[in-house]
Amino acid sequence: MHACFIRSAAVAVTGTLTWAPTASAQPFEPTPSASATDETPAPDAGSVEITTKDTAGDALPGAAFLLLDSAGQEAGQGKTDAQGKLTFPDLAPGVYRLKETASGSPLHEVAADQDVIVTPGAITRLTITDPFKAATILLQAKDDKTGRLLPGATVNIGTGTSTLLTLTTGAKGTASGELPVTSRTAQFWVKEIKAPAGYDLYKPTKTVTAGPGAPVTVTVTNTKTANPKPDPSDKATDTPSIPGKPSSGTGGATPSASGSGTPDPDSSTAAATSAGDSRPKAPTGSLARTGADAAPWLIGGAAVLIAAGGGVLAAARRGRTDKSTDDGNIES
16 A cells, blocks of 8 residues: 555656746746826927016016817916926916916016917927006196186107197096006106187196006196187177167157158248249258158258258349349449
């Protein structure tokens, strides 16, 4: 029984010449995880680099930006550093929308939104310029003596040869507007081009200093015109009356019964006519009314004098005729 066991063991040993290696003896190679693959940038990725400045050329730190992809989803956000720079790395190629959400300065406005194109393996560099905030201008026009605010004054405000703002004072004598500013401190000229009604033009050119977002008051003073032009609205509508003339315009003469306006003949005129005066009589028709009260009486008096003169002349002629007849009788 014992010998059979040994023989069986020997057979087992001599019959097995090759040993298969166990699983633990094989070399081990780790398989890369999915997270490690995601952290490796794609070979065709691009990036966007931003530099932010103001209109004077100074860097603007602390400006906040938001980058959106073509689907409107956020692709990145951040703020500029001390040099005014900000970078959005590892961006898939395509078109993005860049939005400035804050300028980081109380003196500056944010820039307008713009599109950004990212190309494979390239850096897209952008320079963003933030404008200064406009200055607020308050214009006042005043009477130089009383200080009363005057409406209707028009003023130009500008720099160099350019007019940047035109203001006209309203019913309260004031006007306001926004003046563009391109630096932290700037000077502007002020010139009145139209004076208020009844006032002379303020001819001097004033100079004012304005800064971004700061309020500035400009005052022009006007002097009343010495000889103002008459206002057409004050023109008289009624015809002034002439002394001695009734307002009805019918004249001061007392009309005769016939209404012709001819004075009654004087007794001396009738006597001169009966004496055989051959001179033509004064016209008996109506005289034009002059509007003076004494006109009819003056005309009547002139007629009397003419008639009297005619009577005297007729008597003188008659006397000469009688004398010549007497002389003829004496000679015969």
